[in-house]
Amino acid sequence: MENPFKKRANELFQDDEAFLSVVSPEPLRFFLRKRAEEGQLYDRLVVILGTPGSGKTTLARVFEYSTIRTALANQSVNKSVIAALSACHAVEGEPLHSRFLGARISLESDYREIWELPYSEEIRTGLLTTLVQARAVLAWNRKLDATAHGESAVLPKPDSEGALELIGGDLEGLVARARNVEKAVYQVLTALVPPDISQMPKDAVAGFRAFDAIAGFAIGPLQDRVLLHPLIIFDDAHVLHPTQYSIFERWLARRELKLARWILSRLDIFSPQSTLNFLSSEGDSQPAGLKESREMTVILLQGGGGSSRQTQRTAFRSMARDMSSRYLRKMPIFNDRNLTELASLLSTEEKPIPKTHLKELDTAVKAASERLSISSKVLQRLSLEVDTFLSGRPDKLSDIRSAMLLVMMHRHANRIPQGSLFQTDEELEPTRKVEAGTDIIDAARIFLHHRYSRPYYFGFNAVCDASNDNVEQFLHLCANLLEISSTKLIRNKSAVLDAETQTKVLKETASDMIKKWNFPQHREVKILIAKIASRCLAESLSPNAWLGPGANAFGVMDDEFEQFLQNDSLLSRTLHYASAYNAVSLVRNYQCQGKTWCLIELGGIPTLNYGLTLKRGGFLKSSVKELDGFLRD
Amino acid sequence: MPRWENCIFHRADEAEAFVKAYFCGKSVAYIAGGGFDPRAPAFCKLLSSAKPKLVNAHLLRERRPQDIKSLLADAEANIKIIASCVTSVHSYDVNIFAQDNAVVGGFELLRHFQQVDLSKYDDIVVDVSAVSKGQSFTLVRFLLLKYPQKNIHVFLFSSTGTDRRIREVANEKVLPIKGYEAGYTLDENASTAKLWLPQLIDDQHDILSRIFAAVNPHDVCPIIPFPSRDPRLGDSLISEYRVEIEDQWQLRSDDILYSAENNPLDLYQSLLRLDKARKLVFGENGSVMILSPLGSKATAVGAMMAAIERNFPVVYCESYGYDVDTGVIGNPSISDLIHIWLSGDAYHAETAVSENA
Numbered sequence: 001m002e003n004p005f006k007k008r009a010n011e012l013f014q015d016d017e018a019f020l021s022v023v024s025p026e027p028l029r030f031f032l033r034k035r036a037e038e039g040q041l042y043d044r045l046v047v048i049l050g051t052p053g054s055g056k057t058t059l060a061r062v063f064e065y066s067t068i069r070t071a072l073a074n075q076s077v078n079k080s081v082i083a084a085l086s087a088c089h090a091v092e093g094e095p096l097h098s099r100f101l102g103a104r105i106s107l108e109s110d111y112r113e114i115w116e117l118p119y120s121e122e123i124r125t126g127l128l129t130t131l132v133q134a135r136a137v138l139a140w141n142r143k144l145d146a147t148a149h150g151e152s153a154v155l156p157k158p159d160s161e162g163a164l165e166l167i168g169g170d171l172e173g174l175v176a177r178a179r180n181v182e183k184a185v186y187q188v189l190t191a192l193v194p195p196d197i198s199q200m201p202k203d204a205v206a207g208f209r210a211f212d213a214i215a216g217f218a219i220g221p222l223q224d225r226v227l228l229h230p231l232i233i234f235d236d237a238h239v240l241h242p243t244q245y246s247i248f249e250r251w252l253a254r255r256e257l258k259l260a261r262w263i264l265s266r267l268d269i270f271s272p273q274s275t276l277n278f279l280s281s282e283g284d285s286q287p288a289g290l291k292e293s294r295e296m297t298v299i300l301l302q303g304g305g306g307s308s309r310q311t312q313r314t315a316f317r318s319m320a321r322d323m324s325s326r327y328l329r330k331m332p333i334f335n336d337r338n339l340t341e342l343a344s345l346l347s348t349e350e351k352p353i354p355k356t357h358l359k360e361l362d363t364a365v366k367a368a369s370e371r372l373s374i375s376s377k378v379l380q381r382l383s384l385e386v387d388t389f390l391s392g393r394p395d396k397l398s399d400i401r402s403a404m405l406l407v408m409m410h411r412h413a414n415r416i417p418q419g420s421l422f423q424t425d426e427e428l429e430p431t432r433k434v435e436a437g438t439d440i441i442d443a444a445r446i447f448l449h450h451r452y453s454r455p456y457y458f459g460f461n462a463v464c465d466a467s468n469d470n471v472e473q474f475l476h477l478c479a480n481l482l483e484i485s486s487t488k489l490i491r492n493k494s495a496v497l498d499a500e501t502q503t504k505v506l507k508e509t510a511s512d513m514i515k516k517w518n519f520p521q522h523r524e525v526k527i528l529i530a531k532i533a534s535r536c537l538a539e540s541l542s543p544n545a546w547l548g549p550g551a552n553a554f555g556v557m558d559d560e561f562e563q564f565l566q567n568d569s570l571l572s573r574t575l576h577y578a579s580a581y582n583a584v585s586l587v588r589n590y591q592c593q594g595k596t597w598c599l600i601e602l603g604g605i606p607t608l609n610y611g612l613t614l615k616r617g618g619f620l621k622s623s624v625k626e627l628d629g630f631l632r633d
Numbered sequence: 634m635p636r637w638e639n640c641i642f643h644r645a646d647e648a649e650a651f652v653k654a655y656f657c658g659k660s661v662a663y664i665a666g667g668g669f670d671p672r673a674p675a676f677c678k679l680l681s682s683a684k685p686k687l688v689n690a691h692l693l694r695e696r697r698p699q700d701i702k703s704l705l706a707d708a709e710a711n712i713k714i715i716a717s718c719v720t721s722v723h724s725y726d727v728n729i730f731a732q733d734n735a736v737v738g739g740f741e742l743l744r745h746f747q748q749v750d751l752s753k754y755d756d757i758v759v760d761v762s763a764v765s766k767g768q769s770f771t772l773v774r775f776l777l778l779k780y781p782q783k784n785i786h787v788f789l790f791s792s793t794g795t796d797r798r799i800r801e802v803a804n805e806k807v808l809p810i811k812g813y814e815a816g817y818t819l820d821e822n823a824s825t826a827k828l829w830l831p832q833l834i835d836d837q838h839d840i841l842s843r844i845f846a847a848v849n850p851h852d853v854c855p856i857i858p859f860p861s862r863d864p865r866l867g868d869s870l871i872s873e874y875r876v877e878i879e880d881q882w883q884l885r886s887d888d889i890l891y892s893a894e895n896n897p898l899d900l901y902q903s904l905l906r907l908d909k910a911r912k913l914v915f916g917e918n919g920s921v922m923i924l925s926p927l928g929s930k931a932t933a934v935g936a937m938m939a940a941i942e943r944n945f946p947v948v949y950c951e952s953y954g955y956d957v958d959t960g961v962i963g964n965p966s967i968s969d970l971i972h973i974w975l976s977g978d979a980y981h982a983e984t985a986v987s988e989n990a
Contacts (some may be wrong), residue, residue: 014849108806108807108808108847109808109818110814110818112735113740115735116731116735116737116740118744135820138820142820142823178820179820179821182819182820183816183819183821186814186816186818186819190812190814190816192743192771192774192775192778192811192812193743193747193775193778193779239735239806241731241733241735242733268733268734269733516839518802518803518804518805518953519805520698520734520953523699
């Protein structure tokens with residue numbers, strides 16, 4: 001079987017049962033449950049935004065009628081997904097059944113082309129809404145057909161019986177009419193020479209107001225009818241023209257529409273200013289024109305949504321654990337050997353650097369102590385500090401110890417005040433005591449990684465953190481790790497990957513992914529992240545490691561960034577696409593040293609590629625001018 | 634009978650001889666690419682040597698978001714050469730992408746040519762050597778529709794070596810070429826048996842993967858060039874794509890279509906035969922063949938002809954830009970020249986092309 005980690009779930013697993021076996025219910029609980037409990041998920045327009053690979057389509061597919069039916073048909077196997085659906089109020093009753101007839105339509109084909117036709121905005125909007133409604137009816141019908149409901153009926157809204165008659169009357173008539181309407185609009189938009197308005201097919205211009213007429217669907221025999229509320233999910237809405245998208249969104253947000261309707265979109269659809277504003281908040285603000293209200297719910301996958309970044313990171317790790325287990329169970333080479341926990345395949349055991357390098361390091365420590373005039377008494381004290389800190393820890397290794405000592409000596413030297421010519425070091429105390437801590441051990445690690453190629457990226461949490469809470473990124477990183485692991489199994493070796501192999505594979509994968517970037521402005525994004533990474537690395541490797549584990553971000557004064565957002569520029573467009581495609585993350589209102597910053601944090605993949613820390617918070621002070629200069633050089 | 638059963642087709646020296654003999658004294662609308670490709674001015678020079686009465690050039694300058702300055706300079710140089718060979722030059726900027734990165738090149742191209750009257754010319758020559766497939770396919774279909782009785786010729790310098798040195802940086806969106814939608818996204822065709830025929834060229838794994846995911850075919854039949862100038866090309870392609878062939882597409886050894894690299898008619902005829910065979914099994918509307926002409930331009934022309942005749946959808950990823958290895962691109966040679974006479978005096982007067990997708 002093809003490695004499932006290499007494909008998106010909804011592409012690889014066409015079959016609903018196979019799909020359900022790999023889908024994790026965690027995103028439903030994390031992103032949708034609260035909204036469902038607050039009644040904000042089904043009675044108004046819901047806009048779900050996310051970067052590529054954040055799981056939008058997978059999430060939508062779970063809510064499709066056929067998927068829910070399949071899940072309910074085997075409740076013992078799909079317990080966790082059903083529980084999540086129940087928590088999201090998508091299933092109800094005894095026995096459990098779906099509340100909704102959910103269907104997904106991708107807006108990738110045909111709709112954007114309508115905007116290029118030589119007609120007025122009104123006519124183009126009419127063609128768009130007509131086509132969308134026709135296809136929604138056809139999508140619902142396909143779901144009903146696929147689940148072999150012999151007796152199904154469409155229910156009109158109260159006082160809309162006449163409107164339903166006009167568009168077909170019963171379900172069969174409605175579907176036939178929808179097919180004709182779809183074909184008619186399609187003829188117009190695919191014509192090499194668009195017809196005059198007077199020559200347009202009648203079905204294309206007469207309108208097809210299914211959303212205004214339909215209240216729901218009834219399925220099953222008369223004595224045992226189940227009512228299904230319509231849910232339509234419009235995927236890939238970012239493909240629409242921005243004006244087209246705004247019109248579409250406004251049209252769907254109308255309060256008189258009673259069906260459940262969701263839009264899934266990337267952030268590209270919004271202006272750079274809007275996107276940057278939105279992405280850089282903790283979910284408080286939305287893109288201009290996209291205001292959360294009684295008419296609209298906005299949900300941001302992968303960041304924002306009102307949760308702290310740490311909470312999201314924790315939630316993602318949980319989801320990743322669940323998802324990776326499901327995927328491993330699909331790989332016989334692992335499943336047959338009961339190797340279904342990814343964490344167990346990624347060793348966190350550390351080994352010190354080779355003896356020759358260790359000797360070199362110890363020599364460097366000695367040389368530093370002489371150069372910095374560290375007395376033997378101070379050195380002893382610092383060594384005791386390190387030993388006490390490392391006592392009982394699994395990473396109590398000689399190379400870490402020496403590297404920590406090196407950092408602490410530099411810190412000590414920096415903190416010694418200027419004394420008189422006749423004073424010795426022993427008489428001077430540092431302005432602040434140098435203490436061993438996690439920041440120093442992190443600093444030691446990154447130093448050893450760059451100086452002696454000591455493994456740096458290993459363990460399940462590292463893979464999760466490098467994924468930027470993005471499912472696709474996580475799967476991509478895992479795919480290459482598991483290729484190696486499976487090869488080892490074939491050769492009758494242990495499947496567990498050591499730290500060195502993990503570091504090598506993760507870095508190579510990241511490098512390869514960056515090479516393959518081809519989104520808009522990718523060249524400028526590569527230049528920008530290379531420059532940021534270069535400076536961050538230089539500071540991360542400073543002898544006194546003043547940033548602890550190091551930096552992986554630039555910080556710009558928040559009010560300066562706010563000003564910058566008002567104007568269109570090469571930098572704003574570059575940051576727009578950089579953040580929309582996970583090359584960077586923006587963190588507004590970051591408090592540090594009594595000031596408020598906007599952090600431009602490198603994404604997980606660039607971080608891996610350039611060998612920077614995956615820990616958050618370390619940044620270098622910068623300015624819009626400096627960032628702009630990177631692109632102009 | 635297939636429309637181009639008795640197609641007038643010339644190659645290499647025969648093509649050169651045809652040009653010199655046929656175009657003498659003719660008035661010609663010459664449509665070509667005004668881009669960086671070194672093949673851009675090559676045919677024009679040959680055409681002018683035939684001493685036609687009049688050659689008015691309509692040059693398409695395809696604009697992409699990641700146009701490289703050095704390539705723009707090469708394009709200017711090519712336009713100058715073309716201008717020196719023809720009576721007049723009209724240049725049209727064709728923005729392939731809109732501001733929001735939607736692919737709109739086909740629409741822009743059609744907007745230009747709807748306003749141009751080519752009926753006064755004896756012949757319309759479309760030189761696709763330096764025109765991307767996304768534009769040339771649309772253009773040819775439009776011309777056949779608008780001027781059904783006119784002499785319409787397609788010329789190209791087909792050099793797979795050059796094609797492989799001009800690498801497309803593909804946009805991620807998979808879509809049909811304008812004019813070749815053929816209804817494959819319509820609901821009435823949702824349950825038809827889909828056969829996808831990608832033309833293979835090296836190092837296009839990502840694009841093939843994207844198109845495969847978007848098309849979601851029931852079967853795949855890759856097109857591999859054979860015979861080809863490089864006799865081992867077919868083997869190396871099969872080797873390169875073995876993961877796709879074995880795992881993703883799950884093919885057997887006889888699920889591959891071999892097509893002569895420099896003879897468009899070979900692929901054209903093969904596709905028509907395949908379509909006929911499938912109709913016997915699936916009925917008139919039970920099957921759809923979806924083409925993806927990623928490979929050489931010569932075989933792409935064959936795919937185009939089959940798509941026009943039988944209304945096949947043609948699906949691709951538009952290029953966002955190009956990575957060009959200009960250092961090793963040689964000048965085009967007459968041995969690479971191909972001519973196909975698509976419509977006009979050489980064919981039956983009632984032949985017409987259907988516009989309907």
